Amino acid sequence: MERFETQQPKPVARGKGEKQGPLRRGGPVLSRARRALGVKMLLATLLTASLLLSLQDVYVGLTLAVLFIMVTVVLDYWVYRAVDDLFKRLQSRNREAHSVDAADLHVGLETLMTDVFQRFSGLEALEVETVRSDLSRLRSFNNQLMRLGEIAQELNAALPFRETKTKALELSRQLLSADVVALVSEDGRRFALEGVAGCEESEIKVDCCTYYAKCPVRASFRDLEIDRTADHGCAMFPPTMRAQLSLPFKLGDRVTLSLLAAAARPDAFADLSPVVLATLVGHIQTSLTTAQKYDRIRREVVTDPLTNLYNRRFFEKRAEEEIGRSLRHQQPLTLLMIDVDHFKRINDSYGHQTGDRVLQSVARHLRDGVRQTDICGRYGGEEFVVLLPNTPGRNAVFLADRLRAGVADIIYSGLGIPRDVVITISVGVATCPRDATTVDDLIARADAALYEAKNEGRNQVCQAGIPDPPLEHAEARAPRVDRRMGLARD
Numbered sequence: 327m328e329r330f331e332t333q334q335p336k337p338v339a340r341g342k343g344e345k346q347g348p349l350r351r352g353g354p355v356l357s358r359a360r361r362a363l364g365v366k367m368l369l370a371t372l373l374t375a376s377l378l379l380s381l382q383d384v385y386v387g388l389t390l391a392v393l394f395i396m397v398t399v400v401l402d403y404w405v406y407r408a409v410d411d412l413f414k415r416l417q418s419r420n421r422e423a424h425s426v427d428a429a430d431l432h433v434g435l436e437t438l439m440t441d442v443f444q445r446f447s448g449l450e451a452l453e454v455e456t457v458r459s460d461l462s463r464l465r466s467f468n469n470q471l472m473r474l475g476e477i478a479q480e481l482n483a484a485l486p487f488r489e490t491k492t493k494a495l496e497l498s499r500q501l502l503s504a505d506v507v508a509l510v511s512e513d514g515r516r517f518a519l520e521g522v523a524g525c526e527e528s529e530i531k532v533d534c535c536t537y538y539a540k541c542p543v544r545a546s547f548r549d550l551e552i553d554r555t556a557d558h559g560c561a562m563f564p565p566t567m568r569a570q571l572s573l574p575f576k577l578g579d580r581v582t583l584s585l586l587a588a589a590a591r592p593d594a595f596a597d598l599s600p601v602v603l604a605t606l607v608g609h610i611q612t613s614l615t616t617a618q619k620y621d622r623i624r625r626e627v628v629t630d631p632l633t634n635l636y637n638r639r640f641f642e643k644r645a646e647e648e649i650g651r652s653l654r655h656q657q658p659l660t661l662l663m664i665d666v667d668h669f670k671r672i673n674d675s676y677g678h679q680t681g682d683r684v685l686q687s688v689a690r691h692l693r694d695g696v697r698q699t700d701i702c703g704r705y706g707g708e709e710f711v712v713l714l715p716n717t718p719g720r721n722a723v724f725l726a727d728r729l730r731a732g733v734a735d736i737i738y739s740g741l742g743i744p745r746d747v748v749i750t751i752s753v754g755v756a757t758c759p760r761d762a763t764t765v766d767d768l769i770a771r772a773d774a775a776l777y778e779a780k781n782e783g784r785n786q787v788c789q790a791g792i793p794d795p796p797l798e799h800a801e802a803r804a805p806r807v808d809r810r811m812g813l814a815r816d
Contacts, residue, residue, distance in 0.1 A: 633689035641703030
């Protein structure tokens, strides 16, 4: 801030005989006073001398004294009038000087106050803008925390790993305001894509950062630290994505994952709080770990421990759901009931452990021989069931015969069975809604077809026929079973 100072006139050095203003030596006022004083002294001397030396009477002396006083008064008036003129001029100059000084002072004060006001106004505007910016950041931080709480509630629900992973990607994309979010795992020095939200999986090139040591993604995996990169063109994402965020974490002791986010704006992730990012990583890590445990427990509950196929209870539940869907959408649904032929002989001849290995081998062949949408289960003992959604009976018969032939072609010598011993299966086929519209009826129809296949010599496929209409006054005959393809080897 500038200081306002009134400039005082500096004294000017003058020569010895130079005039120095109205009161200086030789000035007119002092010269007049000196002359008047000289005249009065002269008159006083003359008057005293005349009074002392003359023989005049007292009246003459009094008259001279009065004249002397009158002359003195005139001289004083003459001198004092000059002094009065001098004082008036000085006062006039002082007033002018004071008026000039007051005007200068007023202008200076006005300038000073204006400057102070402008500076304080600038400071006030700066403080208001700072407060406004702080409030905006606090509001954004509060919104992020509230959203984090909602994400935690949604992710902490007991869900399978695949569903939890999909939900975590979508929720993270919303919280981070990202265009693309991907979950990438590291296996050795190679990356694998575990899931993506915001684009197709084919658009994510995870191999671009595999061998590039200075890549932010590689560094983030190595150091397990959050990394934000602005205005960075990474070939892992589509070329329009300029900002990149990597949130790495450990899943278990050996697997390293990272939530990678990308956005078109270069500064898209600049305002995200490190606390929010760390909390989000913690929620995702916890939810995925819980989902893995849930899947493990779920597998133990819904799968058969020997064959890793679905157990009977879960299979019947899924069959009920699929039958309902089949009836709603008018799509055929076929059930295969499969039994290992002469399995008791295998147990009696080669032992129960060998029999268990045979069941495991048959189960693996069934699971590998059907689609991913098909449902395989162990119904009990040596019996298996396969549910084929959206599959008519004729197609199911061909599939069942292919499975039968594949089981018969397996060489079981590695399981402790002689090479010349052949393991075979018999299959019964029933279709919804052609043969039944409930789970129990469909299983009963397929089981009846299975026993017909066994009665016909085993190692063959039989399809349930259309049952005869019920008779009112006679006992209904057993359902007719159509024998299809297959040659008996027993």
